[in-house]
Amino acid sequence: MKKEKLPEKTVLLWQIRLTAIAVLPVALFAALCFLTLWMLLAAAVAAAVFSVLIFWYIPALLHSYEIFFPSGAIVIRCGVFLKTTHIMPFSRMVCADTLATPLARKMGLSALTLKAARSRIIVPELDEKYVRQFIDYITREDG
Amino acid sequence: MKKEFRAHPLMIVSLMRPFLFVLVLPVLKGVVQYIVSREVTGVLTLEIILFAAIVFFAAVRCAAFRLVCGERAVTVKSGVIFRTSSVMSISKLSSVQTVQNPADAVLGAVTYRINTEAGRRGKADFEFKLSRKDSAEVSKRLYGAENPTAVRFSVIKVAMMAATTSSAVTGMIVAVPVINRAGKLLGVALDRMLFDEINEVSGEIQSYFPPVVNTISLIFLLAYAVAFVYSFIKYINFSLFLERDKLEVRSGFFVRSRTSFKKESVNDVLIDQTPLMRIFKRYAMKVSVGGYGGAKGDAAVIVPSGRHGEIKRQFSMYFPFLAPDGRLLHPTRGRNSRARFLYFPAVYFLITAGISLVLALIFPDFGRLILFLMAVVECVVLYYAYLSIFEYRFGKLSLGKNVYARSVKIFNTCELYCPADRVGEIKLVRTPPDIRRGTCKARVTVRSEGADSIRVRNLDYEELKREIAEHYGIEV
Numbered sequence: 047m048k049k050e051k052l053p054e055k056t057v058l059l060w061q062i063r064l065t066a067i068a069v070l071p072v073a074l075f076a077a078l079c080f081l082t083l084w085m086l087l088a089a090a091v092a093a094a095v096f097s098v099l100i101f102w103y104i105p106a107l108l109h110s111y112e113i114f115f116p117s118g119a120i121v122i123r124c125g126v127f128l129k130t131t132h133i134m135p136f137s138r139m140v141c142a143d144t145l146a147t148p149l150a151r152k153m154g155l156s157a158l159t160l161k162a163a164r165s166r167i168i169v170p171e172l173d174e175k176y177v178r179q180f181i182d183y184i185t186r187e188d189g
Numbered sequence: 190m191k192k193e194f195r196a197h198p199l200m201i202v203s204l205m206r207p208f209l210f211v212l213v214l215p216v217l218k219g220v221v222q223y224i225v226s227r228e229v230t231g232v233l234t235l236e237i238i239l240f241a242a243i244v245f246f247a248a249v250r251c252a253a254f255r256l257v258c259g260e261r262a263v264t265v266k267s268g269v270i271f272r273t274s275s276v277m278s279i280s281k282l283s284s285v286q287t288v289q290n291p292a293d294a295v296l297g298a299v300t301y302r303i304n305t306e307a308g309r310r311g312k313a314d315f316e317f318k319l320s321r322k323d324s325a326e327v328s329k330r331l332y333g334a335e336n337p338t339a340v341r342f343s344v345i346k347v348a349m350m351a352a353t354t355s356s357a358v359t360g361m362i363v364a365v366p367v368i369n370r371a372g373k374l375l376g377v378a379l380d381r382m383l384f385d386e387i388n389e390v391s392g393e394i395q396s397y398f399p400p401v402v403n404t405i406s407l408i409f410l411l412a413y414a415v416a417f418v419y420s421f422i423k424y425i426n427f428s429l430f431l432e433r434d435k436l437e438v439r440s441g442f443f444v445r446s447r448t449s450f451k452k453e454s455v456n457d458v459l460i461d462q463t464p465l466m467r468i469f470k471r472y473a474m475k476v477s478v479g480g481y482g483g484a485k486g487d488a489a490v491i492v493p494s495g496r497h498g499e500i501k502r503q504f505s506m507y508f509p510f511l512a513p514d515g516r517l518l519h520p521t522r523g524r525n526s527r528a529r530f531l532y533f534p535a536v537y538f539l540i541t542a543g544i545s546l547v548l549a550l551i552f553p554d555f556g557r558l559i560l561f562l563m564a565v566v567e568c569v570v571l572y573y574a575y576l577s578i579f580e581y582r583f584g585k586l587s588l589g590k591n592v593y594a595r596s597v598k599i600f601n602t603c604e605l606y607c608p609a610d611r612v613g614e615i616k617l618v619r620t621p622p623d624i625r626r627g628t629c630k631a632r633v634t635v636r637s638e639g640a641d642s643i644r645v646r647n648l649d650y651e652e653l654k655r656e657i658a659e660h661y662g663i664e665v
Binding site for chain 1: 273276314
């Protein structure tokens with residue numbers, strides 16, 4: 047059974063996104079250091095936490111994604127501390143949503159959400175071409 | 190062949206609505222400015238700029254919307270910055286609903302709702318505006334075009350359903366926000382005025398019970414009347430359009446709604462009888478369709494009111510594939526079994542009488558009020574006893590390719606028909622008396638958002654286990 051992995055571009059995309067988010071609290075704490083020097087410590091802690099997230103946790107989490115297709119189902123394994131396995135039979139799948147932000151579009155990526163009654167699986171950004179193929183495949187499977 | 194449909198321009202208004210709160214910000218700015226410097230400038234300019242921005246973004250989003258109908262799948266594309274595209278197989282659609290309010294009717298638009306099982310309860314998966322012509326074409330592409338047979342129901346039947354299914358609680362839920370909003374709009378305490386009026390009228394009614402009883406009764410009666418009118422208007426013009434594989438329900442007076450679904454999408458069929466319907470010996474047939482939205486959950490009324498034989502005939506005509514095929518299991522017969530059904534009503538009856546007696550002794554000044562409340566509660570308990578006897582006499586369960594169950598749900602009696610593959614769970618519960626007598630309670634829960642369930646009491650445990658093993662190959 048062939049396992050699919052997330053593209054390296056996805057890791058880069060999430061690193062950029064998280065960096066953009068991280069800049070705000072770190073800059074805010076640093077700017078408020080005139081109130082008390084403790085703010086500098088807060089800025090340093092926030093920077094350290096975000097660094098761990100950006101350079102270790104996010105790459106580890108996204109690299110842990112394994113997608114494979116046993117007959118008639120999609121199985122997704124992921125997790126760093128908590129290993130999770132999602133299994134969704136195609137027969138139960140109702141709808142597939144794709145979401146592309148401007149940056150993701152520039153990188154040719156698109157996120158995928160698979161919906162079934164009372165459950166959903168969110169797959170981080172995959173190659174847009176692959177997502178289109180996948181949607182074609184599941185609609186053909188159903189037919 | 191694929192065909193692309195665009196949104197009707199009226200969708201701009203729907204897209205604007207969630208962002209209109211932004212228009213409050215300039216007003217707040219004006220208030221702060223006034224407090225600080227005793228002058229207000231630039232509020233109107235800011236309002237115009239913000240309003241123009243909201244209209245612009247809504248128009249761009251409306252222009253970006255696309256509905257693509259293919260042979261096997263339907264795709265909904267939306268968004269400008271965050272572009273989403275949802276693909277779903279046509280065979281997986283639960284229902285589509287078109288709603289036309291008076292404004293839509295004037296501008297030739299229709300609110301189109303696509304429902305699937307994966308949606309949130311009480312909310313359509315996709316809701317957009319299409320032109321009337323496009324909406325008809327989309328429905329034709331999704332469900333094909335056939336000549337439907339129209340079944341219309343008389344106003345009396347619709348009124349009967351409205352009267353027997355309305356409740357004072359629904360009336361209050363509908364009326365209270367309307368009264369509050371109308372009061373705020375008119376700048377008068379409408380609720381206070383109404384309450385004073387009710388108080389005055391109830392004060393004039395002479396009865397053994399204290400005036401508060403009259404007031405409460407009058408409030409309940411008024412709320413019931415509101416619920417009746419609301420339900421009647423909602424279901425007026427009710428008609429059913431039958432095709433080979435599809436059903437379409439049309440209803441509404443001011444706001445006209447059409448709901449179409451394939452018969453295969455039906456999770457379960459309920460033949461329901463409320464306490465008032467029981468008096469008139471009438472039943473209603475409802476179907477639970479995955480994803481069918483609306484405030485009342487996912488049950489669509491198919492036959493608003495009819496006698497049992499009539500309803501059964503219509504059931505076998507519309508849903509012949511749901512006919513029960515297994516052996517009927519029912520509670521064991523005999524005095525002991527009947528006594529078990531009446532055990533809880535008897536206990537509740539005695540507890541209520543005891544509590545009322547104690548309260549009357551402690552608070553002798555409230556004697557008449559306590560007597561009234563006790564009478565109401567005892568009536569409910571007696572009705573519960575009556576329903577328990579119904580369960581003893583008519584409760585049954587049949588397992589097989591289709592599941593059939595007849596029992597009681599709160600104050601209603603009901604029959605549930607459902608294909609076995611739509612059953613989410615069959616739960617067997619055994620209390621100590623059940624273990625002693627070799628019986629159990631079986632609860633069948635249907636796999637749907639609304640999760641209809643029905644419980645049949647005091648069935649033979651061994652017999653039920655055998656049935657489950659025989660039909661589903663599961664050894665309990």
